[in-house]
Amino acid sequence: MKPNNFKISLALAFLVALLFASSLALAASHTISMTAETLPNGQFAYKMGNHTSSDGATNNYPAGATIPGPALFVKVGDTVSISLTNNTSVKVGLNVPGLSTDSSEASPGQSKTFTFTASKQGTYPYFDDGSQLLGLFGAIIVDKTDGSVQSLVGEAGTITAVKRSDLKKEFVMFMVGSTFWGTEIRNGTQTPLWTNPTLGAIKDDAVRFHVLSVGPGHTFHLHAHRWPDETDFVGMNVDPNIIDVKLMAAGSASHSFTVKAGTGVGAGHWQYHCHLVSHMESGMAGKFHVVDKNSGETGNSIAGASPSGAIFGNASSEPGLVTFEVSDEPGSWFRSARADTIFSITKSTKSLEIIPPGSSVHFIMSDTNGVHTITSLLWPSGADDPIHGDHHTMPFSQTKAYRGGGIVKLDVPGLYVFTCKIHPYMFAGVIVDDPNTEGLDLGESIDLVTGVNGLPTSSDLATRLVRTFFVATSQNNWLDYTSSAPWHANYASVPVRITGGAVANLKDVLEARYGQNVTLPALFNPTTPGVGEVWINTQFEKTVGKTKPGTITVLDAKNWTIKRKIALPSINMNNPHNMWSNKDQSIVYQTQWFDTKLTMINRENGALLHNIQVGDTPSHVMTLPSTDDITVAINGENGVVRIPAGTTKPDVMMPTQGPGQTPANPHGHWITPDGKIVTPNINTSDVGIYDSNDGSIIARQKTGGVFPSAPHPIAIGVGVDKIYATNLLDHSINVISFDGTLLKTIALLADYDPISPTGPDTLKDRDGDGLVTAGVLPIQTPVDPTGRVVVTANTGGTITIIDTKLDKVVAMLPCDPGCHGVNFGAKQGGGYYAYVTSKFSNQLIVVDVDLKNPANSSIVGRISLVAGNGVPSDDTVSSLAGMGGQGIYAIPNIYNGWVQNLPDSWKAGLTSAQLNPVQ
């Protein structure tokens, strides 16, 4: 080694040692005590107790618990010790991916200490792994020891180094669900800005943003500003990548950057928002307000609605926020974050909230595996008015189903009901109540998503919808056929203000109009046995071995006893919705409608064979009669997935619309005997007919016709040469030819007066056909194998029978609230039974279909779906026994096109007419 080199080496070694020593000297230790708290709206939040640092400087923290939690600023090399005391009712931990591997949790009332070293520069989310989407998150910012922070793009485009001491403000902005949660840090003081705040800054001030996320992914965009992507471009000696949009990957993510406020663009209200279209449509935006220095404006930030603000039961001068958790739990699909408080008022639903005008409603998809929309079903007339209401946000909806949440401010008093377009029995009710009027404001009138405007809140339809809401969202309002007690519906006993300013007790009104303590009809078996088995999706039945609801109830049609319950706890089967089988009848295919999977089950023993990812929110499954290939309607997306027969992997998704067009979101498809796939496209209000060979679009026919918009086609029946499509919200059935031509529209509410208050004339023969019939909210609508009769299950609690020779309703039979699924099975000795399920009860109805005179079809059996002791099962029922009847499938499959492919052993039990249904 040459002397010179030696000298350099020595000098370098000295330098390294010096740097090492100085970093050691600079490393601080932080001792922090925090608590986890419950906020007035039921959300959770972290709260700073005390923060001391060996280097002296700590922030002034808010006195209360905040979302996001306290921002912790430390430097590389610092040690951090956080003592967390849990004052909530759930277990709470403090995960810091990248810094800490401690995933332990503190039980309610207990404390835990989390210690880690801030080993690497960066911004890190800390959060509870479980309740993070309800507010338990915050940021730890680890800065370099030299005080430098992320560089900015200066006036003339130069990359300008920034010291933390140069920053006038810092913002922590968490992207969670479809909401920003913000905190401002200014001169060492942290101020909560809550939801979608207006962030204020003075032009040319250096401002640092810490964007973080937990849960589903996002992209962050700030208008008219740009910054270097946070990479070590200096160290790598490369030009920085200048960006204005940044991905926040699903799980947890962060991105910090510095801007010079308004540089090159000037003052203004510059929007920041998530750039996912569905998140934009669900309210995920705010403003970055840059003011000129001498403008006289302060550049102060303005906080948004907060969980501690004004909501029912929590008076405050600040705008408040109620939160609904979107859940796979039956009834509580939109569950208030303060569910227990709400239940104590309503004695029934947990899906109703009350706020004063100007407060907001917030949704978070925190307890679901599916995709959803959050869509206004009804709202007070005028809420979408440009002057009094907000036509930019009401009616609230999104073009495409998604993962995330939603937030919307409500100004106009009255009743708002939100639903999910994909799962249209999910309901959240919000009453915006003017505190200066007597009674809770339901409003003068409501507008419906179907284009019905100005419907008086005193009308039968309005109160019928309110009653439907109370039944659908309250587990304790469902019909239990195993109980000898009459059916009692629990309603909130509260004064409400309706049309004309009248004030009435809601419970009294509903009981007077729709009765109370109804004696349920007795159960009885059909006298003639059926053939084979009937598989029923008791979609809401809960079992001890899994967190998600739903079982399959297998009924022996020979003697009408329950043969088996299948819950599949090993895969946490989630909301089993619809079934079909292979041609051998040996494998049953099962969709999980609030999930992403198709499940294959051994028919003989109920064992799990395969659990296959098929796409978001698969609804219905059917085979192609020619090939036995499996087709699955991907209700949360935009196509029908095919799984070739004998395989366990989808090979293609046949799109239900053209490239880049609005997703069709097909629900209950059917297949014509010659292999055309027919889908009811709920999101685009049409029936699609597709070639199953090449996936091409043959026709798309608009549906509905009774109301102006949003008919919501949901299920298909296929006859010999006609297609029947039910429109859930249009209360109608379209009859369509195989080439897509509209032949007829059957209005199911022709005899109904929706406008007047409930009375003797609410339902009478208005169409002059000599019959009084009604089909409120029609769902499944199969045609019998011979093509003679259509049996439709109507959510409103009726079964309607259509004679296909006339294409009109010829009979109406009673059903339960939430009447939902229908399919045909063979009757011993010839003919068919239509098996009918209801979501909000635990009985199966058997209809004997009269093929000679369809008007004479009648109920011949009522069978309990509750399993007695000794029924084989892979799990133990814990609650909601037998409830949630939806998809239903009779084995053997006797539909034309499929029955011909049955194995001989199954054919043996059928008559020759049943084997050749279409003569």
Next chain:
Amino acid sequence: MVMKCKLDVDFLDGKLHNPLPQVMRRPGKQKCLRIVLITLFLLMMACVQVQAAGTATGELHKIELVAEKLGGGYFAYRMKQHLVSGMDGSNEQNITSRYPDFATIPGPTIVINEGDEVDLTLIHQFNPDAPGEDQVSVHVHGVHYDILSDGTLKYINMVKDESAVPALVYEYKWHAAAGTAGTWPYHDHNMINHNGAEDKGLYGALIVNKKSGSVDINLQGQRKAAPLSSIQKDYVLYMLDDTFAGTEIDSITGQQTYLGANPAFTAQQGTNVRFHVIALGTNLHTFKLAGYGWIDPGTNAIIGEKAMGPLEKHVFTVRAGISSVYKDTAFSSNLLGMKGNFNVHPQ
């Protein structure tokens, strides 16, 4: 900032084709007066700004863009005219023939240099009888513009609805100031509601080239600089929720070829070609070009796939070697066949 009152006789007479409240709330005369004042003020401001920034050496692009309604629920932008001149209007060239003469998805790719300015006039050509579609805008990313060129509604910018409407064009002014080089999306922000109709076809790309720059390219596993002028083809590739949509540009002539859904791109073997991938919609994606590695912008890293979310851009240059397939590897995108060919022809 110039906002023109379109000389529509019916409109000036107060006889509107289209009795939409949107137009009725904004009487034309008043609007024109205000516009003239704003125009004068802003012109002065713009001059001051340009002088201060000392970027008067760039070019001025006068662009007329038309927003059209197509069948099938699609909307699209069409290039009506693109004139390029010196900042003082000298040496004006008409380069409109570089673009397709019909509305395309994605819309026209606007290619400019750092230092240039753009006067973009947007013309609304939907069915004037369709309520809810009475506003359309252009919101651009990346470059400089003042609050009146944000392309948003008053609901957001607190100043005015920055939209073309059936009776009025809207003019946006952009300044590709130093520090704004890169590829940026532009899209509608105002149709139907304050979120706009970017998901219905109203989007395109703005490419701001460095004046005399180079691009990073992966040569034998090393990051090397290649002159910008060596790029033979630019591919603009929008990555939607269920399809790609793209345009191929001959980088030498500037000629743009609309290729539509899941486009097949072509290149001569051994030439440098540049991909401009932009995501749009609700889904997250992972973009992959099989068999290729490229420089992740802002780093030395050579990558073969990139996770992306809506409105992120990812720009990279490769030397065309083998024919390949680009795709999105997300689960449903894969099943939907969301991919296209990269066809490399031997010299």
